[in-house]
Each structure stands twice: as structure tokens, then as C-alpha cells.
Amino acid sequence: MFSAFRQVSRPAAFAVRAAHRPSVGAFRVASFARTLVTVRYTEDHEAVKFDDSTGTGTVYITDYAQSSLGDVVFVELPTEGTEVSKGDQIGAVESVKAASDIYAPISGTVAEVNAGLADQPGLLNKSPEDKGWLCKIKVKDASEIESLLTEDAYKKHCES
């Protein structure tokens, strides 16, 4: 429990590294509400942090993805209010060299996009999980979260 709290309060760079550790990060307790935050991953190197109290999943690219991409210089995000289905192409993350599509990891409605990325796409490199989040999706079917990769399964995917 203590270790989970400490991890939350660490600077982003450490949190990103912590995300690669096997035993922490998948579940944590936030403030006083009984909120379960679940983090799941896709084979396309995206992650979704699902908060069951709001039914909203925050989508971001993994640290592995940002380091493979190199300097992110442009991010295209979906329009707020767009209905998306799991697997839909909803935007792109671009380095000077190449564009990588962003796919909806879950079905739902785009509730919010990270407007800060328009001026500071580099946040994706500096803080992919925290300041560099892409969008929040109001999830249609929470059980869909469980079909995504766990942290361990994602790590295996990266190593394979």
C-alpha cells in the first residue's frame, strides 16, 4: 500500500520506469473514494488507465512506444464527442521521420482530448503516461477493458 502511494507521488520519469516493474501499478487506491484504477495495454503500444468511478479510460502511449518513436513533433487527436469502436484509427503520433496511427483501445465516446499536445507534442516523450496523455474515452462496456493485455502480457509482447 505504501509503495503504491509513493509511486503515485513520484515525478513522471520515475513513474514511467515503475510501470515496467511487474508487481506494482496495475491497481491502486486513490483518495478516499473506493476507486479501482485498472491499467491495460494493447499490442500497438497504447495503454488505457480505466477509472471505474467515472467509467472513463485515459489513453496514452507506452514508454516503450515513445522511445521507439523518438522526438514526437506532431500529434493528431480525435474530436471530442466522437464515438469510437475498439480498433478505430483515431489519430496519429508523428516524429520527423514517421507517423504512427493511434487506435482506440476501447469502444466509447471521446470525452476529452489533451489540448496541450498541440503546442507541446514533446510531452509525449517527457511524460507519456501523465502529461502526455492523448484522450479520455467514456467507456461503453467496462468488460472490454479486461480483454486487453495485462502489464505482464504487454511486457512479454515487447520482448517478443
Added chain:
Amino acid sequence: MVPFAGFSMPLSYGDVGAVASHHHVRTSAGLFDVGHMVQSNFRGATATAFLEWLTPSSLSVLAPFSSTLSVLLNERGGIIDDTVITKHADDAFYVVTNAGRRERDLAWFRAKLAEWNASEHAAAGKVALEVLEDWGLLALQGPEAAQYLQNLTTFDLTTLTFGRSAFVPVKGTKLHVARGGYTGEDGFEISIPPAQTEEIAALLSKSPVQLTGLGARDSLRLEAGMCLYGQDLDEDTTPVEAGLTWVIGKDRRETGGFIGAEGVLKHLKDGPPRRRVGMIVEGAPARQGAKIFAPSSSDLVGVVTSGIPSPTLGKNIAMGYVESGWHKKGTEVEVEVRNKLRKAVLTPMPFAPTRYYRG
């Protein structure tokens, strides 16, 4: 590291990002290991005439120790490769070609040499090809390149202007140094014998010079409006379509006499069906393969061949081919990126001003 033309090459070095690396070359100096490129010597009494058969360049009037961009053309006038040819003398040329075209180019050279040497064209003397296997080639590029190199040689580099070359003593060895490059900046391409390549590379990569990878090489060349063979040039494209008419010698536009002349002269006379253009794209970077449409219509008028978000300009730049008539600067078109049409305006190249040293 990425595979490139049979070599494993770095996109970037260490933890210097591609953008920082790009800016470093624009503001200071970077060193590129381009030893994968193919360096060759052509020697023989009829070398000038031979290379004037293989290319549309006016090599007979090129001054000794001068270089020119040129193209190898197939029988239809399509570009087999782009190349830089340096004339040392009427009977001695140094030619650099692309690594990705090595097999095609060398087979072409050898076939054409055999044909030439067996013909009466070679009556005054045969031509021999020597490929400089395993030689190093380093490109030192950027506004601080000249000062850096000057500190390593007694040769007065102020006498070496853009497009000229010389044998320059560095560490007791005379190295072939050509002023120019693939970034739009002042700089040098330095050819090094195999045994000394590592030592010279170490000497040329001290602060402020940074080692620079393929990533920055591509963004720098595109800002300078230069073509990448395989993306912007291919065997179905003539130099006239590619906006490289300037590499065709003035006398040769009339007389021809080079392989592929018929197709090239026809494009010169009638105008090419399509032309290479530059454009600035709003909203999102357009990449290779993005379709170009007439505004507010479904009329396909061209295709993007290279495109990036430009680190120097902060805008999305691209080059591509459009039908003749759509090629004038200021023309508005639409480019499809991820199923959305984005406005684009045709823009003269280079996108970033070149800063060659002309003395």
C-alpha cells in the same frame, strides 16, 4: 539502428534526438558517416566522352576539380540513379552513387563500359572503372564545418568554393575533399582510404561536431529540396519531370548524344506530363504516397513522394509530383492524410535557404 541498403545504420546517435541533431547541423556542425555510398573512379583517354554518353552533363567543359550533380539514364530517359561526378582531368573522374542502387549501377557501368571499349568510340583509349571498395566517406556539414576542418589542415579552405574539390592534407594523408553535401549547409564530403577511416572519423567528430544519423540526414535534405532516390526519383521519371533540367548541359539539350536522350529531349520540347514540386501542407504532415487532389474535387492531380514536419520551419513540408498545369508556385491543392483532405500550397524549393560557401 536500421537496415539500409545492406548496411546497419543509426537513425540517431546516443540520446541526441533527431530534431536536436537536425538543429545542430543548421547552427553548428554535424558529421555523417556515408561510407555506404559507392565511390568509383573512371580513368582513360575517352573517359569524358564515355560519361557524356551515360549522363546528360556537359563534362567536357567542366573545370578540373569541379563537381556536378548528374543522373544516369536508362534507354527511355528514366533516372537509374542520381550521382555526383567530380572531374579531376579529362581522363579522370571520381563518381559517387547511391548505396541502394549499387547492384543496378555497377552492372550498368560494367555493361556500358564493355560496349564502349569494344566500339570505335574507344579508339583513342579505353576506359577503366575502379570501385573504391571499403573506402570511407564522411560528410562534415554545417556553418561551423569550415572552421573546424581548417584547424586540421594547412590547406586554405577559403579557396575551396562550393562545387570544387581538392586533395587536402589531414594528418599526413592527402584526402579528397569536395565542398558540398546533402543538407543545404556549407560543408565537405571527405573520401578516406580504408586504413585511415576510423582515425579521421574520430578526428572529425570532436566538439562542437556531433555525429548525425540517417533521421536528420533525411529531414535536412528535404528542407534543402534535394531528392532521395527511390522516393523522389525512379526509372520512370525523367530529369525534366524531376526538376533537374539544370543538370542537362545547355549544348546537350540540342545535340543529345546520351543514353535516353530521345525521351529527355521530348520532355524538354513538349513539356513533361508531370513535375516535381514542393508544398507546405496544413494540419498534418503528408508522407510518401499521400494523394494530391484539385481543391474541392475528387480529381487526383499528383502524389507526395517525401514529406516531414520541418524542424527548421515548424511547418509540414513535402515534395511530390503533380500534373503539368498544377505545378506553379502558389497553386492551392488538397492532400489526403488519414482520409482527410488537408490544404496545401505549392512552394518553391529549397524550403530552408541554402548557405553554400561561394567565396
